[in-house]
């Protein structure tokens with residue numbers, strides 16, 4: 001539920017139903033579907049997002065789900081603040097972002113989530129990894145894991161068939177440890 005930038009509702013419904021029939025027949029979920037099902041299994045009910053080309057299908061799935069409040073934001077640190085408020089209001093929040101925004105988020109993650117023990121599920125499109133076409137993505141691509149390690153933020157790097165359980169497990173870990181936990185999804189993950 002959010003500002004729609006996807007297809008009309010009837011077309012979305014038709015596409016979703018077609019996708020589900022194909023998946024049932026082929027027993028083959030697309031990477032974005034895997035992540036989405038993990039969010040649903042985890043009980044995530046609010047997602048703040050800053051778009052990345054690799055997140056577009058997931059963001060459309062979220063926008064079509066009446067049980068998830070999807071809030072597109074302008075900067076990742078804004079999304080971290082929105083999610084912190086949502087958690088304190090009793091919701092189960094996640095942020096969907098690109099790793100380049102991790103650099104924008106360090107202060108909010110450290111001074112809010114880490115300091116006060118606020119759980120956050122971070123679904124991160126990891127650009128600057130093998131197969132990246134934009135040279136500007138390379139530096140943050142290399143810095144992403146060292147930054148997460150330095151901040152004490154655990155992270156998972158699932159393959160597509162592992163994503164559903166990894167997303168659910170990451171939120172469970174975030175709740176247990178009362179801290180942000182990231183799921184890094186590199187370019188190979190999306191099959192691009």
Ligand SMILES: O=CCS(=O)(=O)O
Pocket residue numbers: 051052053054098100134
């Ligand atoms: O951040 C880069 C823009 S895009 O490749 O995600 O469209």
